[in-house]
Amino acid sequence: AQTVTQSQPEMSVQEAETVTLSCTYDTSENNYYLFWYKQPPSRQMILVIRQEAYKQQNATENRFSVNFQKAAKSFSLKISDSQLGDTAMYFCAFMKPLERGNKLVFGAGTILRVKS
Amino acid sequence: EADIYQTPRYLVIGTGKKITLECSQTMGHDKMYWYQQDPGMELHLIHYSYGVNSTEKGDLSSESTVSRIRTEHFPLTLESARPSHTSQYLCASIAPRGLAEAFFGQGTRLTVV
Numbered sequence: 001a002q003t004v005t006q007s008q009p010e011m012s013v014q015e016a017e018t019v020t021l022s023c024t025y026d027t028s029e030n031n032y033y034l035f036w037y038k039q040p041p042s043r044q045m046i047l048v049i050r051q052e053a054y055k056q057q058n059a060t061e062n063r064f065s066v067n068f069q070k071a072a073k074s075f076s077l078k079i080s081d082s083q084l085g086d087t088a089m090y091f092c093a094f095m096k097p098l099e100r101g102n103k104l105v106f107g108a109g110t111i112l113r114v115k116s
Numbered sequence: 117e118a119d120i121y122q123t124p125r126y127l128v129i130g131t132g133k134k135i136t137l138e139c140s141q142t143m144g145h146d147k148m149y150w151y152q153q154d155p156g157m158e159l160h161l162i163h164y165s166y167g168v169n170s171t172e173k174g175d176l177s178s179e180s181t182v183s184r185i186r187t188e189h190f191p192l193t194l195e196s197a198r199p200s201h202t203s204q205y206l207c208a209s210i211a212p213r214g215l216a217e218a219f220f221g222q223g224t225r226l227t228v229v
Contacts, residue, residue, distance in 0.1 A: 035218075039157075044221070044222050045220035050217065104149065104161070106159040
């Protein structure tokens with residue numbers, strides 16, 4: 001079974017600064033998807049960024065980027081130029097390829113607070 | 117905004133009542149999921165479905181049941197609500213192909229008194 005571990009229950013960052021959220025996972029699969037989802041207070045969960053394991057290049061989406069280390073099974077999220085609207089719960093998630101089953105496994109989450 | 121809807125958003129109900137939490141999506145997604153989110157915010161998969169007439173129990177044991185008679189509809193039912201069922205319930209769906217992004221509803225916050 002796959003497991004996802006987020007070792008930082010809470011993080012704080014000053015507005016405009018950079019913060020990195022950690023995630024490790026355990027799997028015997030070679031091909032899979034990794035995700036970071038964001039859940040703002042009282043709002044819908046939305047996708048922040050996605051990484052396909054067969055791609056060596058780290059994914060980036062504007063101010064969000066990942067450091068994907070496949071051998072180490074590590075998938076950290078870097079948020080640059082933090083904004084107040086980035087305050088949310090962030091979940092790291094793992095999923096096998098669609099044809100191999102589709103359970104989306106989440107880590108315990110990291111609460112990120114951006115301070116002005 | 118994703119086209120996946122949950123109703124009601126909030127529900128306070130007495131012990132022993134039967135309740136159904138609704139989840140609908142208009143994207144034609146085959147795969148749908150129910151997660152229970154505890155006060156610590158951790159997400160636990162309680163049910164999933166790969167298509168019509170397909171339902172499976174998730175990793176967290178739950179007294180709830182689900183059905184999937186139509187692609188777009190994935191309701192969750194509690195036959196006899198108890199205070200231990202108090203939680204937030206999130207519904208999600210994933211497209212059958214492509215980039216595997218999950219879309220989530222806004223959640224139902226259930227309180228059983």
